[in-house]
Amino acid sequence: MPRPLPHRLLAEYLGSLLLAALVIGSGIAAQRLSPDDVGLQLLENAAATAVGLYAIILVFGPVSGGHFNPAVSIADAVFGGLAWRDVPAYALAQVLGCVTGAVLANVMFEASPVSISTTQRATLAHGVSEVVATVGLLLVIFALVRSGRAALAPSAVGAYIGAAYFFTSSTSFANPAITVGRVFSDTFAGIAPSSVPVYVTAQLVGIAVAIPLLRLLYPTQTTAENAAPVTEGQVR
Amino acid sequence: MPRPLPHRLLAEYLGSLLLAALVIGSGIAAQRLSPDDVGLQLLENAAATAVGLYAIILVFGPVSGGHFNPAVSIADAVFGGLAWRDVPAYALAQVLGCVTGAVLANVMFEASPVSISTTQRATLAHGVSEVVATVGLLLVIFALVRSGRAALAPSAVGAYIGAAYFFTSSTSFANPAITVGRVFSDTFAGIAPSSVPVYVTAQLVGIAVAIPLLRLLYPTQTTAENAAPVTEGQVR
Amino acid sequence: MPRPLPHRLLAEYLGSLLLAALVIGSGIAAQRLSPDDVGLQLLENAAATAVGLYAIILVFGPVSGGHFNPAVSIADAVFGGLAWRDVPAYALAQVLGCVTGAVLANVMFEASPVSISTTQRATLAHGVSEVVATVGLLLVIFALVRSGRAALAPSAVGAYIGAAYFFTSSTSFANPAITVGRVFSDTFAGIAPSSVPVYVTAQLVGIAVAIPLLRLLYPTQTTAENAAPVTEGQVR
Amino acid sequence: MPRPLPHRLLAEYLGSLLLAALVIGSGIAAQRLSPDDVGLQLLENAAATAVGLYAIILVFGPVSGGHFNPAVSIADAVFGGLAWRDVPAYALAQVLGCVTGAVLANVMFEASPVSISTTQRATLAHGVSEVVATVGLLLVIFALVRSGRAALAPSAVGAYIGAAYFFTSSTSFANPAITVGRVFSDTFAGIAPSSVPVYVTAQLVGIAVAIPLLRLLYPTQTTAENAAPVTEGQVR
Numbered sequence: 001m002p003r004p005l006p007h008r009l010l011a012e013y014l015g016s017l018l019l020a021a022l023v024i025g026s027g028i029a030a031q032r033l034s035p036d037d038v039g040l041q042l043l044e045n046a047a048a049t050a051v052g053l054y055a056i057i058l059v060f061g062p063v064s065g066g067h068f069n070p071a072v073s074i075a076d077a078v079f080g081g082l083a084w085r086d087v088p089a090y091a092l093a094q095v096l097g098c099v100t101g102a103v104l105a106n107v108m109f110e111a112s113p114v115s116i117s118t119t120q121r122a123t124l125a126h127g128v129s130e131v132v133a134t135v136g137l138l139l140v141i142f143a144l145v146r147s148g149r150a151a152l153a154p155s156a157v158g159a160y161i162g163a164a165y166f167f168t169s170s171t172s173f174a175n176p177a178i179t180v181g182r183v184f185s186d187t188f189a190g191i192a193p194s195s196v197p198v199y200v201t202a203q204l205v206g207i208a209v210a211i212p213l214l215r216l217l218y219p220t221q222t223t224a225e226n227a228a229p230v231t232e233g234q235v236r
Numbered sequence: 237m238p239r240p241l242p243h244r245l246l247a248e249y250l251g252s253l254l255l256a257a258l259v260i261g262s263g264i265a266a267q268r269l270s271p272d273d274v275g276l277q278l279l280e281n282a283a284a285t286a287v288g289l290y291a292i293i294l295v296f297g298p299v300s301g302g303h304f305n306p307a308v309s310i311a312d313a314v315f316g317g318l319a320w321r322d323v324p325a326y327a328l329a330q331v332l333g334c335v336t337g338a339v340l341a342n343v344m345f346e347a348s349p350v351s352i353s354t355t356q357r358a359t360l361a362h363g364v365s366e367v368v369a370t371v372g373l374l375l376v377i378f379a380l381v382r383s384g385r386a387a388l389a390p391s392a393v394g395a396y397i398g399a400a401y402f403f404t405s406s407t408s409f410a411n412p413a414i415t416v417g418r419v420f421s422d423t424f425a426g427i428a429p430s431s432v433p434v435y436v437t438a439q440l441v442g443i444a445v446a447i448p449l450l451r452l453l454y455p456t457q458t459t460a461e462n463a464a465p466v467t468e469g470q471v472r
Numbered sequence: 473m474p475r476p477l478p479h480r481l482l483a484e485y486l487g488s489l490l491l492a493a494l495v496i497g498s499g500i501a502a503q504r505l506s507p508d509d510v511g512l513q514l515l516e517n518a519a520a521t522a523v524g525l526y527a528i529i530l531v532f533g534p535v536s537g538g539h540f541n542p543a544v545s546i547a548d549a550v551f552g553g554l555a556w557r558d559v560p561a562y563a564l565a566q567v568l569g570c571v572t573g574a575v576l577a578n579v580m581f582e583a584s585p586v587s588i589s590t591t592q593r594a595t596l597a598h599g600v601s602e603v604v605a606t607v608g609l610l611l612v613i614f615a616l617v618r619s620g621r622a623a624l625a626p627s628a629v630g631a632y633i634g635a636a637y638f639f640t641s642s643t644s645f646a647n648p649a650i651t652v653g654r655v656f657s658d659t660f661a662g663i664a665p666s667s668v669p670v671y672v673t674a675q676l677v678g679i680a681v682a683i684p685l686l687r688l689l690y691p692t693q694t695t696a697e698n699a700a701p702v703t704e705g706q707v708r
Numbered sequence: 709m710p711r712p713l714p715h716r717l718l719a720e721y722l723g724s725l726l727l728a729a730l731v732i733g734s735g736i737a738a739q740r741l742s743p744d745d746v747g748l749q750l751l752e753n754a755a756a757t758a759v760g761l762y763a764i765i766l767v768f769g770p771v772s773g774g775h776f777n778p779a780v781s782i783a784d785a786v787f788g789g790l791a792w793r794d795v796p797a798y799a800l801a802q803v804l805g806c807v808t809g810a811v812l813a814n815v816m817f818e819a820s821p822v823s824i825s826t827t828q829r830a831t832l833a834h835g836v837s838e839v840v841a842t843v844g845l846l847l848v849i850f851a852l853v854r855s856g857r858a859a860l861a862p863s864a865v866g867a868y869i870g871a872a873y874f875f876t877s878s879t880s881f882a883n884p885a886i887t888v889g890r891v892f893s894d895t896f897a898g899i900a901p902s903s904v905p906v907y908v909t910a911q912l913v914g915i916a917v918a919i920p921l922l923r924l925l926y927p928t929q930t931t932a933e934n935a936a937p938v939t940e941g942q943v944r
Contacts, residue, residue, distance in 0.1 A: 011689060018608060025639035034511030039270030043280050044515050044638055050287060051522060052635030055608075055628050059615040063689050108604065109641045110597040125346040132344065136254060136291075143295040156291050158631075159394075163288030166280055167261035169345045217247060217299050275742025279752050286759060361818040368816065372726060372763075379767040392763050395866075399760030402752055403733035405817045453719060453771050483925060490844060497875035506747030516751050516874060523758060524871030527844075527864050531851040535925050580840065581877045582833040630867075 003063055005086060011064035012090055013097040015056055019068045020101025020181040021108070022052040027188035028109045041188060042165060050162025057154035066154070068094055069175040071203050075138050078211055079146070079221075091177070098181025106185050117183055117190025121170065122198040129168035130199050134206025136160060137174045139214065146218035176200045239299055241322060247300035248326055249333040251292055255304045256337025256417040257344070258288040263424035264345045277424060278401060286398025293390035302390070304330055305411040307439050311374050314447055315382070315457070327413070334417025342421050353419055353426025357406065358434040365404035366435050370442025372396060373410045375450065382454035412436045475535055477558060483536035484562055485569040487528055491540045492573025492653040493580070494524040499660030500581045513660060514637060522634025529626040538626070540566055541647040543675050547610050550683055551618070551693075563649065570653025578657050589655055589662025593642065594670040601640035602671050606678025608632060609646045611686065618690035648672045711771055713794060719772035720798055721805040723764055727776045728809025728889040729816070730760040735896035736817045749896060750873060758870025765862035774862070776802055777883040779911050783846050786919055787854070787929075799885065806889025814893055825891055825898025829878065830906040837876035838907050842914025844868060845882045847922065854926035884908045 002008065026048035030041040057066040065082065067073045070091040076082040082090065103113050140160045144153050164172030173179045173191070179199045182191045191199065238244065262284035266277040293302040301318065303309045306327040312318040318326065339349050376396045380389050400408030409415045409427070415435045418427045427435065474480065498520035502513040529538040537554065539545045542563040548554040554562065575585050612632045616625050636644030645651045645663070651671045654663045663671065710716065734756035738749040765774040773790065775781045778799040784790040790798065811821050848868045852861050872880030881887045881899070887907045890899045899907065 007689065014685070021604065022635060022639045025641075026635065029514070029638045029641070030511055032511075033514060034509050036509065037270050037272065037276070039266055039268075039276060039280055040509070040511060040515075042265070042269055043276075043283070044511055047283070047515070047519070048635045048638035051631035052639060055612050055632035055635065058621070058624060058628050059611045060689070062615075062619050104600075104604065105639070108597055108601045108639075110595070123346070125344055128340075129344045132257065132340065139295045140291050143298075147298050149294070152294060156294050159287035160291035163258060163262065163284045163291065166265045166284035167258045167288060167341070167344075169261075169265070213250070217243065217296070273742050273744065273748070275738055275740075275748060275752055278737070278741060279748075279755070283755070359818070361816055364812075365816045368729065368812065375767045376763050379770075383770050385766070388766060392766050395759035396763035399730060399734065399756045399763065402737045402756035403730045403760060403813070403816075405733075405737070449722070453715065453768070479924065486921070493840065494871060494875045497877075498871065501750070501874045501877070502747055504747075505750060506745050508745065512745070512747060512751075516747055519751070519755070520871040520874035523867035524875065527848050527868035527871065530857070530860060530864050531847045532925075534851075534855050576836075576840065577875070580833055580837045580875075582831070 005089065008064035008086075009089055009093040011060040012067060012093040013100075015060040015064070015066060016068040016094045016097025016177055016181075017101040017104065018056050019053065020098040020178060021105045022056070022101075023049055023178060024102050024105035024182065024185045024187065024189045025108055026052075028105060028111065028185075031188040032109075042171065045188065046162045046165035049165065050158045052158075053161055054154045054158035057157060061154060064090075068097070068177065069137075070094055070177055071134055071138065071175060071207050072141060075142060075207055075211060079142060079214075081145075094177035095180050098177045099184055102181045102184040106187075111185070111187065114184050115186040117186045117192050119186075119190045120192050120195055122195040126170040126195075127198050127202040129170035130173060130202035131206045131209065133164045133168045133170065133172035133174040134203045135210045135213070136164060137172075138207065138210035139217075142210075142214045143218060146214065146221050170199070173199055174203060174206070176203055179203070241325065244300035244322075245325055245329045247296040248303060248329040249336075251296040251300070251302060252304040252330045252333025252413055252417075253337040253340065254292050255289065256334040256414060257341045258292070258337075259285055259414060260338050260341035260418065260421045260423065260425045261344055262288075264341060264347065264421075267424040268345075278407065281424065282398045282401035285401065286394045288394075289397055290390045290394035293393060297390060300326075304333070304413065306330055306413055307370055307374065307411060307443050308377060311378060311443055311447060315378060315450075317381075330413035331416050334413045335420055338417045338420040342423075347421070347423065350420050351422040353422045353428050355422075355426045356428050356431055358431040362406040362431075363434050363438040365406035366409060366438035367442045367445065369400045369404045369406065369408035369410040370439045371446045371449070372400060374443065374446035375453075378446075378450045379454060382450065382457050406435070409435055410439060410442070412439055415439070477561065480536035480558075481561055481565045483532040484539060484565040485572075487532040487536070487538060488540040488566045488569025488649055488653075489573040489576065490528050491525065492570040492650060493577045494528070494573075495521055495650060496574050496577035496654065496657045496659065496661045497580055498524075500577060500583065500657075503660040504581075514643065517660065518634045518637035521637065522630045524630075525633055526626045526630035529629060533626060536562075540569070540649065541609075542566055542649055543606055543610065543647060543679050544613060547614060547679055547683060551614060551686075553617075566649035567652050570649045571656055574653045574656040578659075583657070583659065586656050587658040589658045589664050591658075591662045592664050592667055594667040598642040598667075599670050599674040601642035602645060602674035603678045603681065605636045605640045605642065605644035605646040606675045607682045607685070608636060610679065610682035611689075614682075614686045615690060618686065618693050642671070645671055646675060646678070648675055651675070713797065716772035716794075717797055717801040719768040720775060720801040721808075723768040723772070723774060724776040724802045724805025724885055724889075725809040725812065726764050727761065728806040728886060729813045730764070730809075731757055731886060732810050732813035732890065732893045732895065732897045733816055734760075736813060736819065736893075739896040740817075750879065753896065754870045754873035757873065758866045760866075761869055762862045762866035765865060769862065772798075776805070776885065778802055778885055779842055779846065779883060779915050780849060783850060783915055783919060787850060787922075789853075802885035803888050806885045807892055810889045810892040814895075819893070819895065822892050823894040825894045825900050827894075827898045828900050828903055830903040834878040834903075835906050835910040837878035838881060838910035839914045839917065841872045841876045841878065841880035841882040842911045843918045843921070844872060845880075846915065846918035847925075850918075850922045851926060854922065854929050878907070881907055882911060882914070884911055887911070
């Protein structure tokens with residue numbers, strides 16, 4: 001049975017806060033310290049995000065599920081995990097956490113506590129990228145969950161996001177809450193408010209694509225208890 | 237007993253699609269964002285590929301085996317895993333997936349959806365490299381499978397390929413399907429059609445070298461159920 | 473029952489020595505070999521620290537707990553792990569180890585065996601960063617310990633510290649012993665003696681913030697024996 | 709009971725061959741592709757070595773122990789693992805494998821198949837570094853082996869070596885066989901023949917230092933079967 005809702009919301013808030021501080025903070029450091037090569041900046045940002053995300057999911061996963069992402073919470077509700085009535089509270093905690101984390105990142109790097117990003121990202125290619133990025137993220141998480149391998153989710157999600165920063169042109173936000181949070185820092189990882197609708201719409205499309213794929217690939221739910229060890233990432 | 241063939245082919249198609257989008261997309265990003273250092277481009281490309289491959293194999297492994305590679309499917313059939321009659325369908329799904337992924341990568345980065353690569357790679361040194369890369373890949377996968385440690389294949393394959401991008405001069409395609417897919421993007425990871433036969437031939441030679449080595453090193457098949465934990469990567 | 477105190481102190485001393493040699497030595501190498509890009513220096517320093525820390529905790533963890541950090545030893549005592557009477561000896565061994573490791577790093581790189589750092593780091597932003605860094609570190613360690621997942625601490629701590637080098641402006645010392653040790657090398661990772669009080673005070677504040685959060689998130693102690701596998705980094 | 713000696717020697721030969729091809733090949737790629745920054749070259753070399761070593765140990769570990777290193781074989785014999793009578797054959801297979809791997813790396817990169825390195829490395833600081841590097845490597849391996857955690861050795865050794873490339877000035881050869889093998893490639897990872905005695909002597913000193921430390925830290929041998937899960941990298 002799940003932990004009391006307030007505890008879970010605190011976990012989602014704190015985890016989302018740390019996630020946004022991680023993503024935005026490492027972006028600021030990369031931008032300032034490697035001014036001559038944007039690819040190197042993205043490598044530093046991606047590497048920090050990948051390994052940091054692994055640690056953050058480990059911290060909060062057993063309390064709230066470690067979503068930090070309304071797209072994950074919605075998909076979890078669709079598959080019968082999170083109760084639908086808890087989804088709005090989860091999403092609110094996630095957005096508030098990401099906004100707070102953006103402010104914290106700004107403060108840690110002596111920038112103005114709040115600055116609205118001016119980075120325009122609303123292109124068709126970025127929209128396609130966000131659909132792909134979100135589908136991939138949900139496949140990673142729920143393929144593991146639905147086959148009794150949820151213990152691998154922290155490392156798999158960190159690894160996937162680290163890769164997706166590079167293989168999509170949008171640098172793979174794949175998360176409506178962090179998309180909103182990134183508005184509040186006019187730095188490397190920021191996004192202009194006017195570009196948010198394109199990103200969030202694409203992420204919602206990603207959910208709609210991922211759900212039926214997961215139902216097809218993993219038709220039945222397997223719990224860790226009855227999963228054979230051989231099913232964990234087996235080659236055949 | 238294996239999943240129905242159509243499900244497995246869908247998994248191979250989608251996994252190969254994501255693999256090609258990963259390899260080619262991160263190559264485009266690296267080439268554009270780090271224009272001054274080819275080594276840094278390759279580092280970004282290799283790091284993204286390594287961690288992304290780990291995630292993709294985790295997603296599709298339990299459904300189809302997570303091959304995404306005709307060389308792996310052939311070796312699996314040789315060792316009595318995949319049924320020989322399923323190999324052509326696997327290979328077709330893999331090639332189609334890789335071509336689709338190349339197109340998707342081009343679209344995500346606002347390049348022409350299809351462009352034929354002009355990167356000549358047909359040299360003797362590259363051919364030797366592809367033999368070595370393919371032998372190594374098959375040793376990694378089937379040493380694990382044949383000793384009851386298949387659960388480690390996702391991380392081991394990702395790690396191996398990340399290393400092989402650097403320690404071979406061919407950047408280690410080691411996969412006939414991705415070799416064909418890379419023809420369709422005239423970017424960092426591309427390969428000119430005229431170089432494909434050299435690469436694919438070398439990969440087939442790699443299969444022929446790896447099979448007897450694996451039979452010698454791991455003469456008997458061990459399943460996860462009867463493998464002692466101590467045999468997992470033990471030092472002695 | 474724990475190992476004899478002298479054995480544990482030797483482990484803390486040696487582990488702290490290797491930790492300081494790792495942090496400072498890789499900083500010297502990065503500074504010398506990548507003179508044109510401070511971000512690249514930090515990437516090299518962070519990557520080496522992350523993976524090296526994973527190995528060092530594995531080596532000494534079963535003997536002494538693998539703290540190498542008075543903040544961790546204090547928090548462990550608060551939660552009823554380490555006996556309070558052993559905390560001063562642990563802290564002394566950790567500080568001595570870190571100072572010795574600084575000297576060793578200097579010697580390995582043909583620098584003067586002891587040089588006092590002149591790098592001023594005492595700013596409010598750095599202080600805030602050290603609070604955040606320390607809270608995060610303690611959350612990572614004790615969330616795992618209190619939920620029966622301590623076996624994941626070596627990889628989680630390495631990953632977290634690697635990320636925190638980038639997402640905080642202080643480069644995340646998060647450890648009073650290494651803060652003192654870094655005084656003794658006037659190189660990339662050094663800190664001027666006058667900046668030490670700000671860092672150590674912030675780290676103590678971090679302990680005070682982390683303890684009640686951990687009590688709230690993980691109210692009961694779970695041992696590995698009665699932890700269900702599904703609780704390890706589960707998504708729900 | 710161990711596998712027949714010829715099978716084990718084949719595994720040691722092939723693993724050492726791949727190790728040398730990995731270390732030297734990735735060094736050549738790094739040197740050619742990132743000509744402007746030696747630190748970046750070392751980062752590429754270290755990252756490839758770390759993840760590649762993980763994969764190679766996984767492949768050959770269950771057959772021969774996956775030493776690829778006379779220092780490891782000697783220490784294993786001291787602790788009662790490998791039979792003393794097998795040590796010379798292991799060392800010979802390792803040296804031959806590393807030399808073959810050097811030639812293979814040269815061929816893969818269209819260099820002369822054999823070239824004698826002219827990189828002078830014989831300094832006191834490098835000697836100290838090799839002692840430290842070897843002690844650390846043996847602590848990592850045998851702390852795990854002696855506490856029933858040998859399954860973690862592949863990732864721990866890869867991680868440790870990746871870190872040690874940066875935190876020692878000698879770039880951490882820590883292996884007499886690879887030291888000899890690196891003589892045969894006048895490229896990034898090479899070592900002049902006249903510097904070999906300093907390195908190998910330092911590595912032997914490292915063995916002499918590590919053995920008593922390990923006996924003190926891990927007085928009794930624990931097998932995987934009777935090791936409590938909580939002892940794997942536990943924090944307390």
